[in-house]
Amino acid sequence: MSAVPIRSRLWRAFHQLGSPPYVYRLAGRLAPWLGTMSCVLLAVGAFWGLVLAPPDYLQGDSFRIIYIHVPSAYLSMGGYVLMAVAAAIGYIWRMKLAHGVAVCVAPLGAWFTALALITGGIWGKPTWGTYWEWGDARLMFELLLLFLFIGYMVLRMSFDERDKADRVSALLAVVGVVNVPIIHYSVEWWTTLHQGPTLIREGGPSITMDMLIPLLIMLAGFSLFFGWLLCKRLQGEILRRESRTRWVRNLAAEAAA
């Protein structure tokens, strides 16, 4: 084992990740862990954030929606990057499985984007006095991110050969990735209602500890939840893509027996 040079071990791992049965089983084994972990973290984080953490000196209790808003906003962006990277890998190395991942991420990302928009809107009412502000760059670009997710799915659906749909829409996903940094820096480039960076910024997070810790817990919980959903969807997608292969038919036979 130790004799194997690191390069070739990495290569083998990469190779294994291209093998549908392996990934199918991997996802099946990971899913329960991710599911339970995310449940626990979400419960802890929610209790801490909603009950234990003190009310904000400015916003009172309305700030508590941060525990949903921020994780879903992060995941919407992270989801897009994940989708784009998977699609790029699929395109460059002709790896069908990577396309499968991108396909599974798209609707999840779209839902989390929608959640970020909705929770942001709800939060906006008490703090900014409006649900939605046309012309606020962060808000607009987050909306455009939703359109990009939808565009990716629409483009896929307009092709009826899966292979072609994979490869063409992968290019769109890659091009659209420019939106992500724009969303992140929009609050610095334009004067916006939306507040500046709080967590990822030079000089560390600017938020008190007793608000930060539950936020981090919720962030982890949401991410694991995302991972759990992804594993579930990926399993289905793999079965659909590989329905003509022997191992899937064997699997079906086992399940029937």
Place this chain on the structure above:
Amino acid sequence: MLTVTSLEVWRGESCLLRDLSFELLPGQTALITGPNGSGKTSLLRVLAGLALPFAGRTQWCGTKVHRLAPETRSEIAYLGHRDGLKNELTAEGNLQFTRDFWNGRDEIDRILDELRLKPFRRREVRRLSAGQRRRLALGCLRLKPARLWLLDEPLTNLDDKGVGVMQTWLQHHTGAGGLAAVSTHQPGRLTGSLAIEL
């Protein structure tokens, strides 16, 4: 020098070709025949590098066709069911463009003459008849400095004279060391040294 090794071509859910291997040498013509829907067009597109095979290889002088560098790629000329002409340009304009883009032979006049398209040289392509268009497409093919011709039913819509011209050109081409793979439903009207039945 076109080498095809255990090629397997799928279209949608169905496998069209399995384990097809052959080698085409300079001076040879392969006649591809088969009933409608047997995969002639699909095969030619794979040979041209326009589509990827499911398995197997198609190599031109040792390189996979879809990996060819642009300069070598121009040694292969493909003519499909569609003519690939611009409707808005004149017959001559189409030939000129082909010549400039492919850096081809300077024989436009002679070709128009052989195809009997001289009187129509300044007519827009969309005002040509179906057969005249097909002739023009063959003229474009002839201008290209290609060594391998991939032709998908080149005789469609041609009259007897047109077929005659095509026969002469094909002989000429292979006689000068060229290669050709031609699909057709009228194998009697073309001569080939290699028969591929699908």
Place this chain on the structure above:
Amino acid sequence: MLTVTSLEVWRGESCLLRDLSFELLPGQTALITGPNGSGKTSLLRVLAGLALPFAGRTQWCGTKVHRLAPETRSEIAYLGHRDGLKNELTAEGNLQFTRDFWNGRDEIDRILDELRLKPFRRREVRRLSAGQRRRLALGCLRLKPARLWLLDEPLTNLDDKGVGVMQTWLQHHTGAGGLAAVSTHQPGRLTGSLAIEL
């Protein structure tokens, strides 16, 4: 009962036909032949009423073809160089539409069977091969309750079996008192009782 009287057809600057007269009676097939660009397509379009002649008349049962009432117009069926199929519909969907629109025969199954398109009945037309598409276009023609068939090179892209089917259908059609005017570059493969050379 198709009467053509001293027809003169121009296309752009050039006169294609001058003083063409003939009469086609029930049971007869007119084979229209001629080199590329001689005006076969132009003539058929005039006969169908899609284009107007420069001079002369084309009458169907005594009425000029471009003046026909919609109900009588459906006694004439035209198939041009293009197939007139919808790419997005399935093979069956195209046939069904033709049947409903033309109020045609209810023979979709039999026709798909004869054309050997049964396995592809649910496939979208743009995924069919060129010959399969042409077959389907002929199937649409066959569904129409028309008495006069105007066919422009119907054998294009067809394989031998397809040509056979077409031959049978044509015999059947004229045998039952139908009329047909067919242009072709392979007159040997079709039999006609009237030859029109352009």
Place this chain on the structure above:
Amino acid sequence: MADIFICILKRDLRLAFRRWSELATPLIFFVIIASLFPLAASPDEAQLRSTGAAVLWMSALLSSLLALDGLFRADAEDGSMEQLILGPAPLGLVVLAKIVAHWSVSGVPLLVLAPVLALSFYLPLTALPGLVAALALATPTLSVLAAIGAALTVSLRAGGTIIGLLILPLTGPVLIFGTRATELAALGEPLAGPLYLLAALAVLSVSLGPVITAAAVRTALE
């Protein structure tokens, strides 16, 4: 007659649903135009309210024009149009059926969506019925006009854009009455006047439009 109408309608609807993206996109186009606009303009509420109606109508107009561009082109290119011309039905009827099919996949969803956008432009809730009524009366006219344009350009390659050239000037009246109705509705005043005018335009265009369109198609393909 009626069954031929239905047969064409069914065909075109089926074609539209086969490409469901074609169905959804004019709409999304409409949303995107209407939502990018405030981004470019300064997003202050008073101003948005006053230009909101105009932007809504412009984008409704553009999205219905875009949706109808291909109305005859696809049929003309694959040879189906010749078959329809030679068929056993008056061409005007066929054309009408095609327009109705297109309207019901591009116009109707627009009616559903417009109120939502109107609210986001701060139009008052009470203005919505008026807005929807105006759109319901205006979109048929827009569809017919777009169809005429599509027919006139069917034999030209550049149809996509020339259609705008031919049709946009004709849509002027619809646009004016439409925004007028919306503004009146927003102010809570009676808006029967512009609505009557819109209805008159709709009747006129739906009765004469198909005949003109049919003639244009026939000539274009001659």
Place this chain on the structure above:
Amino acid sequence: MADIFICILKRDLRLAFRRWSELATPLIFFVIIASLFPLAASPDEAQLRSTGAAVLWMSALLSSLLALDGLFRADAEDGSMEQLILGPAPLGLVVLAKIVAHWSVSGVPLLVLAPVLALSFYLPLTALPGLVAALALATPTLSVLAAIGAALTVSLRAGGTIIGLLILPLTGPVLIFGTRATELAALGEPLAGPLYLLAALAVLSVSLGPVITAAAVRTALE
């Protein structure tokens, strides 16, 4: 290399001029949109001035999207695209030449026309150089983006409308920087900031865009 670029450029320009309507219409489209808008909105000077820049930019964007819709479609349908793919030049170069050709018949006239429209929206005379500079830097990016959209949808029938959905989200930054520059110019303030950003976007898109577009065309026609 250079002569192949010029050869494609010449071909596409010649095709564009053969269909002169194709050449003129995006422009007229632009004019009509931009002139119908004040008709629909209330034509009061202060308000027109403040929304003028946004309307100008929106219509520039839309007309360039429309003009580029057919960039590859015509070639794909008549089989020329296959010939270009198999030709002796890198496809990215061919694509770049096509984009340049299209830009010079759709973008350049827009640059000429925009100042006239701007004046009719009561923008001050001193703002015009800034506006033209911003448009000159923005239209290449818009063209490249539209080309990507056209390539992605080249094998779809519904291309025309779906492009909007795919590409409009990406045009957000251009639109924002562009209007920002116009507004700054109107106020007489320095506008180097947004212009630099527009230039950066242009460089980025012109260098990477053709490669992505070429990949998309090749894949879509596979």
